[in-house]
Each structure stands twice: as C-alpha cells, then as structure tokens.
Amino acid sequence: MWGGRFSQGPSAIMREINASIPFDKALWRQDIAASKAHVVMLGKQGIVSAEDAATISAGLDQVAAEYEANGVPEDWDLEDIHMTSESRLAELIGPAAGRLHTARSRNDQVATDFKLWVREACLAADAALGMLQVALVTRAEEHAASIMPGFTHLQTAQPVTLGHHLMAYYEMAQRDRSRFVDAHARASQCPLGAAALAGTGFPIDREMTAQALGFAMPTANSLDSVSDRDFALDYLMAATQCALHLSRLAEEMIIWASQPFSFVTLPDALSTGSSIMPQKKNPDAAELVRGHSGRIAGCLTSLIMTMKGLPLAYSKDMQDDKPPVFEAASLLMLCLAAMTGMVEGATFRTARMREAAELGYATATDLADWLVRQANIPFREAHHITGAAVKLAEQKGVALDKLTIKDLKMIDPRIDERVYAALSVEASVAARTSHGGTAPDEVRKRVAEARAALGLEAS
Numbered sequence: 001m002w003g004g005r006f007s008q009g010p011s012a013i014m015r016e017i018n019a020s021i022p023f024d025k026a027l028w029r030q031d032i033a034a035s036k037a038h039v040v041m042l043g044k045q046g047i048v049s050a051e052d053a054a055t056i057s058a059g060l061d062q063v064a065a066e067y068e069a070n071g072v073p074e075d076w077d078l079e080d081i082h083m084t085s086e087s088r089l090a091e092l093i094g095p096a097a098g099r100l101h102t103a104r105s106r107n108d109q110v111a112t113d114f115k116l117w118v119r120e121a122c123l124a125a126d127a128a129l130g131m132l133q134v135a136l137v138t139r140a141e142e143h144a145a146s147i148m149p150g151f152t153h154l155q156t157a158q159p160v161t162l163g164h165h166l167m168a169y170y171e172m173a174q175r176d177r178s179r180f181v182d183a184h185a186r187a188s189q190c191p192l193g194a195a196a197l198a199g200t201g202f203p204i205d206r207e208m209t210a211q212a213l214g215f216a217m218p219t220a221n222s223l224d225s226v227s228d229r230d231f232a233l234d235y236l237m238a239a240t241q242c243a244l245h246l247s248r249l250a251e252e253m254i255i256w257a258s259q260p261f262s263f264v265t266l267p268d269a270l271s272t273g274s275s276i277m278p279q280k281k282n283p284d285a286a287e288l289v290r291g292h293s294g295r296i297a298g299c300l301t302s303l304i305m306t307m308k309g310l311p312l313a314y315s316k317d318m319q320d321d322k323p324p325v326f327e328a329a330s331l332l333m334l335c336l337a338a339m340t341g342m343v344e345g346a347t348f349r350t351a352r353m354r355e356a357a358e359l360g361y362a363t364a365t366d367l368a369d370w371l372v373r374q375a376n377i378p379f380r381e382a383h384h385i386t387g388a389a390v391k392l393a394e395q396k397g398v399a400l401d402k403l404t405i406k407d408l409k410m411i412d413p414r415i416d417e418r419v420y421a422a423l424s425v426e427a428s429v430a431a432r433t434s435h436g437g438t439a440p441d442e443v444r445k446r447v448a449e450a451r452a453a454l455g456l457e458a459s
C-alpha cells in the first residue's frame with residue numbers, strides 16, 4: 001500500500017512490531033461502516049464517479065459478509081484492519097477500490113473507527129449497569145427492614161438495614177452510568193475527513209459523514225482529530241471507577257460469605273469447590289471481580305502512559321491505544337454480569353445478620369442520643385456515660401438492652417425505663433429517618449424512586 005518510495009520490504013521484525021491486525025480486527029464493523037459513509041459522500045460530492053461509488057459500496061458489503069462468515073484474516077503484511085479491508089476490496093472489485101482512500105488517511109480512519117467502537121462500549125456499559133441496578137433495587141426492597149450491623153473500620157458501628165446497604169451500590173452504579181453517558185456524549189464529534197493531519201483539498205462534506213455515522217457533528221480541528229484519544233481515556237476512567245465499585249461489592253460478598261460472618265450464601269452457579277477439601281464453596285467469581293478491577297485500572301494506566309507527552313499529530317505509539325480499551329471492556333462487562341448474578345442469586349442470612357447487629361453494641365449511639373434528648377445531657381458527657389454502660393455489658397457478656405435498670409441507674413441515675421425503647425436494633429434503624437438515612441421507610445422511599453427511574457412498575 002505504501003511501497004512506492006521503498007527499495008526493500010520490511011524485515012520480519014518490522015512486520016511483527018507493526019501489525020495491529022491481531023487486535024484491531026475487532027473494529028471491522030466500524031471500519032466498513034466508516035468506509036461506506038465516506039464513499040457515499042465521495043460519490044455525492046462528485047469526487048469519485050457515481051458508478052465507482054456504487055461498486056465500492058457493494059464491494060464493502062461483500063467484505064463485511066465474508067468477515068461475518070469466516071472471521072477477519074490475519075496477515076501481518078497488511079498491518080491493520082484498514083489495509084486488510086482495502087486489499088480484499090481490491091481483490092473483489094479491481095482498480096476502483098483504489099479510489100476509496102481519496103481524501104482520507106488511516107489516521108482519521110482509525111480515530112473514527114475506534115471512537116465509534118468506544119461510543120458503543122459506553123452504551124453497553126450503561127445498559128449492563130442498569131441491569132445491576134434492577135437486581136440491587138429488587139433485593140433492597142425485599143430487605144428494606146432486614147437488620148444488619150453497619151460498619152466503620154469493619155467494626156460494628158450502628159445497625160443499618162440490608163436494603164440500605166444494597167442501595168448504597170445502586171447510587172454508585174447511578175454515578176457510573178452518568179460517567180458512561182457523559183463519555184458517550186463527549187465523543188459526539190466525528191474525526192473523519194481530518195485526513196492525515198491537515199485536512200484535505202477535496203471538496204468533502206464532513207457534516208454528511210458525521211451524520212451518517214451517528215455523530216452530532218464533525219470535529220473542529222484536524223490536528224486534534226487524529227491525535228485525540230480522550231474518548232478512550234474517558235471510557236477507561238469510567239470503567240475503572242465502575243470496576244472499583246464492583247470490587248468493593250465483591251469484597252463484601254467475600255467477607256459476608258466467610259464462615260465467621262455467614263451473612264450470605266452465594267449462588268452455586270457463581271462459586272467453585274475445592275479439589276481437596278470437600279466442604280469448601282469458594283467465592284471465586286467475586287474474587288475474580290476484585291482481581292479484574294486491578295487489571296482494568298492497569299488498562300487505564302497503560303493508555304495514560306501511551307498518550308503522555310506525544311507531540312501532535314498522529315504517532316505510531318497511538319496504535320497501542322486499542323488493546324487496553326478492548327481488554328478493559330471485556331473484563332468490565334464480565335464483572336458486571338457476575339456481580340448482577342451474585343446480587344440476584346445471593347441468599348441473605350438475615351437472622352444471622354440481626355444477631356451480629358445485636359452482639360456489637362451497635363445501639364450505643366442510641367443510648368447516648370437518648371441521654372441527650374431525655375436527660376438534656378451534653379453529647380460528649382452522654383458519650384462517656386454510654387462508654388461505661390458498654391464496658392459493663394461487655395463484662396457481663398450481654399447486649400446493651402439486657403442490662404438491668406439497676407445496672408444502668410448505677411452508671412447514671414438520670415437513666416430510666418424508657419431507655420429500653422431506644423436500645424433495640426429495630427428502634428435504632430427506625431429512628432434514622434433523616435434524608436438518606438437507614439430507616440426502613442426512607443429505604444423504601446428511595447427504592448420507589450429508583451424503580452421509577454429504571455422504568456420498573458411500582459410495587
């Protein structure tokens with residue numbers, strides 16, 4: 001394709017290091033679509049004859065049909081998907097194929113193909129996150145009033161409801177979706193027609209190709225068009241943030257499924273056994289989500305390092321943009337599917353969760369709050385009194401609400417029987433009615449909003 005000024009062909013090493021076809025063949029649909037949009041425009045503008053345009057367009061359809069049926073052939077000599085398609089087109093339709101590359105370059109071609117691919121990946125991630133949200137709100141509604149210990153420092157802190165805990169991940173998924181939607185919207189300008197770097201002297205219609213490919217408008221600067229990979233970084237940043245969220249949920253599932261916790265039994269379909277220990281059921285899918293999140297973050301780092309310090313416009317380094325994006329996308333979609341299945345299929349052991357909430361003196365704050373409200377004691381002093389009550393309960397090996405009134409009065413005479421109403425875990429969660437709090441009614445309110453946002457029927 002470019003042999004004119006060379007007297008020797010590339011060495012085997014050059015061919016190998018140069019080839020992107022092993023991975024960029026994933027762009028074949030986008031490459032055919034962009035070539036078709038381009039040639040239709042060339043025909044309409046009279047840059048190639050109507051007859052050649054029609055021949056090229058039909059030929060491209062045939063190339064696509066072959067790829068669909070047999071896959072994309074991998075010939076390193078042809079370097080990439082762009083040259084592979086063009087060379088097959090030439091075999092099929094003859095010299096007219098040589099007119100397709102008028103007024104474009106592989107630099108604007110690859111930017112366009114890749115941007116189209118990333119736009120689709122944004123929409124796919126958004127849709128998969130929507131499925132995860134459906135699973136989360138469904139389980140959250142079921143467990144709007146199921147009590148579990150809430151943790152800080154992984155130490156029992158205050159009782160919360162399982163529904164509230166699950167809805168925390170709904171909110172994370174909501175922000176993740178907005179990041180993918182933003183990334184999609186920001187990638188709405190079409191680079192096609194920027195040509196190699198400077199634009200072209202042919203009377204092309206960039207509005208037309210942009211529209212045909214589903215972009216809102218053409219890019220505004222040809223140099224930026226061929227050297228911009230922000231859209232891929234936007235995707236990877238959104239993917240990394242999303243993967244971080246998934247890894248936190250995965251980690252909780254792993255902890256909760258461990259025997260000392262026993263808060264959850266994970267679905268068999270997403271667990272594995274041990275070849276030596278017959279009793280084992282391992283949370284491998286969750287562990288792999290936790291692991292894959294690191295790889296996704298690595299993909300982001302990889303492209304950041306590739307782009308850092310590159311002068312305008314295109315440099316071959318940029319060919320390395322695709323593997324990290326493809327890898328991150330396939331890992332992310334797998335992780336989203338795995339976590340959706342885990343949320344759907346988990347058996348939450350609510351009796352055990354409740355018991356754990358009662359064991360950890362989780363209502364100590366409620367005792368302190370009661371002293372503030374009922375006995376008008378400053379919070380800091382109430383905190384101190386409550387500390388003494390926890391110490392006594394610990395010595396006696398009982399829950400706070402199992403201390404006798406005599407015990408409590410000995411700690412502070414201002415305490416009376418009414419305190420017991422505040423000390424149960426139910427009373428504790430029911431009291432937390434502030435906006436976004438864990439009270440079951442608050443959780444149900446947020447679940448109802450979420451269901452409406454997801455287009456689910458009110459229940």
Ligand code: ARG
Pocket residue numbers: 020024079080106107110314316318319320
């Ligand atoms: N295979 C190249 C890539 O993926 C296509 C663009 C090549 N452009 C060039 N001027 N060599 O980036």
